[in-house]
Amino acid sequence: MVKNPFACGECRLILSDGVDQCPRHPSSKVSSDWQGYVIIRNPERSEVAKRLEIDVPGTYALKVIIGG
Numbered sequence: 001m002v003k004n005p006f007a008c009g010e011c012r013l014i015l016s017d018g019v020d021q022c023p024r025h026p027s028s029k030v031s032s033d034w035q036g037y038v039i040i041r042n043p044e045r046s047e048v049a050k051r052l053e054i055d056v057p058g059t060y061a062l063k064v065i066i067g068g
């Protein structure tokens with residue numbers, strides 16, 4: 001069974017395999033329990049990026065569930 005990579009609970013950035021800390025939010029919780037994702041290439045031109053408050057290109061989860 002393949003385990004999901006972690007996503008940052010703060011900015012929802014999906015982290016690389018084996019990475020359990022967001023480079024921009026080292027103190028934020030991460031979770032491998034997330035749903036859907038979107039690839040943002042041009043945040044300044046993307047409506048989705050504006051809605052998700054994303055200003056750095058990357059792959060982002062649409063929803064991150066931080067467990068108890």
Ligand SMILES: [Zn+2]
Nearest residue numbers: 008011022025
């Ligand atoms: Zn983050």
